[in-house]
Amino acid sequence: MMDIKEREGRGKVAHIIEITDGYKLVVDDKSNVNEPLHVLWWENKEDGEKKIEVVLNRYTGELIELKVDDEGYFSTTNEMMDDNKAKEIANAFLKKYIKEGLEFYTYVTVKDDWRGLKEINYMQEVNGYPLTNTGCIVRVHSSGEVVHFYYNGQKAIQEKPLWPNEIVEENIVLENLKARQDMRLVFVDLTLSSCKYESGEEVKGYHLVYEPEPSYAFIDASTGEDLFEPEHYKLAPTVPVEKTVKSTRKKDVFDLLDWDVEKFIKVDEKEDEYEVRMKFVLKEEAPKEIEEKDPYSMDEFYKKHFPMLQHDKFVVITVDKKTNQLISCLMWTNEKDRKSILSREQCLEKALQFLEEIIPNATKYVQLWDDYEAEEGIERFSFSIYVNDICVAGKYIMININTENGAVMHYSGESSNFIKELLAYETTPKVTNEEALQIYKEAIRVKLEWYIDNDAEETVYQLLYKQTTDENHKEPFECSRDIRYIDAHTGEKIWSK
Secondary structure, three states, X not given: OOOHHHHHHHXXXXXXXXXXXXXXXXXXXXXXXXXXXXXEEEEEOOOOOOEEEEEEEOOOOOEEEEEEEOOOOOOOOOOOOOHHHHHHHHHHHHHHHOOOOHHHOOEEEEEEOOOOOEEEEEEOEEOOEEOOOEOEEEEEOOOOOEEEEEEOOEOOOOOOOOOOOOOOOHHHHHHHHHHHOEEEEEEEEOOOOOOEEOOOOEOOOEEEEEEEEOOOOEEEOOOOOEOOXXXXXXXXXXXXXXXXXXXXXXXXXXXXXXXXHHHEEEEEEEEOOOEEEEEEEEHHHOOOOOOOOOOOOHHHHHHHHOHHHHOOOEEEEEEEOOOOXXXXXXXXXXXXXXXXXXXXXXXXXXXXXXXXXXXXXXXXXXXXEOOOOOEOOEEEEEEEEEEOOEEEEEEEEEEEEEOOOOOEEEEEOOOOHHHHHHOOOOOOOOOOHHHHHHHHHHHOEEEXXXXXXXXXXXXXEEEEEEEEOOOXXXXXXXXXXXXXXXXXXXXXXXXXX
């Protein structure tokens, strides 16, 4: 029999979507979420990965978001829906559920998304250029039902930005960008990427490539000046490190972590093709029963789905399945005051000793980032990885050291297997830096876009020239197909998807 809470929840959304009997209410919360939200979530009784999410204005009942995360919820038809039909359905949906502002969304695009849904993007515009962070998105299923609706940042703005009185000529901006462009030689792992050669052939595994530096820019269209200094586009500078104190190998690397291993018990272990992840909690908290305050609150939902959140202290350790080498360690503990007994230099020695226990001769392959944020009780160290003096792009190591006892509080690293692999790679490029740079320069384009600084307190739009290598890229809210790398052995362009 359906309880009162379930019945009331279904009643609140009945004019938007019919919730079938195969679903149960798991969240009905307007106390632990932001104003003025009222969050309602249903979960499939047989498959918790399938959900229906509805967010309403708690005062007016107006729809703020709808998401049907179940591909089979609506019957699929074999007929292909054209863009006009999808737009017609989306327009009718918005007229029904958006009380005001729809007339401002004059910039409308329709495309097919990766799930086979029709995605209709509504935005405001100035001079034919869409204003980012305005409007909403509607996704339509082949059945003709709307399965996803949400606002794209903010609702309609009344005072749109003015078009600049003067705009710097495109060719001037383009020449300035080309003059400052550079390339750097790196190793990169493209196994999990969707990168392709110009021919369409997929690129997998490690490759020696030239990476554009920078690959993007923010140029004020009215002045031609960059919004940022050159350092903004560069990775943190690094310096080589030396191990100054010989480490004393312990029985187990876990002994170097900031915990009393005897007080913890393993409560969960999962593995995939490459890694094993283990979760530990205090023995005294293992049978801990958490008093359920409100079974339909957002907090309780996450506690049920992420049981580790029930514990004040827990440790998650990931090891390489093949070598049993530590990959990462997350230690969740209550915040407490720590004495700063050890200097940063002493903590660095502790970090390097730890790293050498994980990766043999690690100091030969890592370089320390020459910038850091000071924090009481913790010293944080970030390292880039170099093999044969060539940086391995996208591979980093981070270590946090307790300044009171020198123990490792957090570690995020990489398996040393790829270092052994790269040591055998050919490191002399057949294509010079100058040749790669010329190939990239010939592909650079610029395009006008409205830009907002998301970190600023107020929303202020600026018209910018953005750097791209995609000749066909038009929409600022879509991912462009850009040149990611130049193959250092063949000179071929490697494109993002």
